[in-house]
Amino acid sequence: MSAQKADIIAQLQKDILLLQGLRPACNSGVVDVGLGPVKNAFPGATFPTGAIHEFVSEAAEHAAASAGFISGLLGALMQNGSVCLWISTSGTIFPPALKAFGIEPDRVFFITLQREKDVLWAMEEALKCEGLAAVVGEVRELDFTASRRLQLAVEQSRATGFVLRHQPRRLHATACTSRWRITPLASQLEARMPGMGFPRWQVELLKVRNGRPGTWAMEWFAGKFRQVGEHTMVAPQQPVRKIV
Template sequence: MTSRSDILSQLEKQILPLQGLRKLPGDNNVRIDCSAMESAFPNGVFPVGCMHEFITHTPQDGASTNGFVAAILGKLLKQGGICLWISTSRTLFAAALVSFNVNPEQIIFIDVKNERDVLYATEEALKCNKLIAVLAEIKNLSFKESRRFQLAAEQSRVTGFIIRHGLRTTNTIACVSRWHITSLPSMSAGMPGVGFPRWKVELQKIRSGTPGSWIMEWSAGNFNVIQQDEKVIVLYEGLKQIG
């Protein structure tokens, strides 16, 4: 007799592709090398071939978000490949990407005049299966526009990142995940302000996964969890039981 857990596992495997989380043999299987964070993802692997949303509210958080995303790009581009970074007002210092294991020559920056051009360039880039990733800095994005991005990423297997700087209110879009990265003081031998980049990482939404919150540091080329916010996990598990 088939056990309940086996039935649920089979159902999950059938449902995930319908939610834009297909896993194909040719996919660039990415290991984040952080078990605490990977346990939040469906199948325990960072989702590729789909869209991820990052929201920021302050310039400080924007800089931290750029660093966190660059660290993920470093994992994606580890075996080579190219990423497009599209924006209207780029402030990123490209040479700093080396700190996150990204070679600057692996990033092609596309600077356009307005967000309408960002939308067009992003959708066209997501259709190009020769790319590994596409990152777009765009503030205003509708569900319809994000759905077009998600469908393009599913078809090409390119992984997309949307960074929405200075967002005051959030709206529902079709991305597989939503993140909020907050800057924290770095620490070294108990002295604040001296040390490695440190962030509060909030995975606010993850399709078919488990949202979570972590205090983490980027050191020795990897994500290192300093503290996990158990309140987020307990609340999420409680809501699942109620639902």
């Protein structure tokens, strides 16, 4: 491929991202969330901030693993002293546990509501606030219209949204930038060390806009993510399927 054609393709890719609401951050605004090789799955090898990320879970332990993984991302996004909102109908997060991911619990505002429709409304309104680093919303169902409203909100504020969906009935197409599935892996102790090993997850990036889905084994170690094992599998786009 000639250099001229490569430049044209690169410019077209940038134009498509702009049309989809993904504006490139200036160098001073780029946040390295420490995902290691996972970041190469995203356009420009940069985790998209100012975007909506969808996490799906099928069992309680998967939901807990997703919450832990998201907390690791939040720790990086909140390094400048900003705060975030965590909105749900259950309030199952144990705030002191967030310290393991570098987050002071008093910088996370937990909001517990009665109905999921109220969670989505509160999340949309919160994502319009430029003073927030991120907003996490726990809902079961998310249709394209609701996800598009969330995406439009972050395009103005540049906050980052995380939608944690536990046991969704169906996985419809959404306007979210990415869709993840996080499942727990057995931890391993360091040689001759007592206690428990570091949290480990199987990280599946099921879809990513203009990126490359894949699967990685990751671990939370010394305040950051690191890959465990030697192999990284890049997977094709996952089909939309029904979760029973």
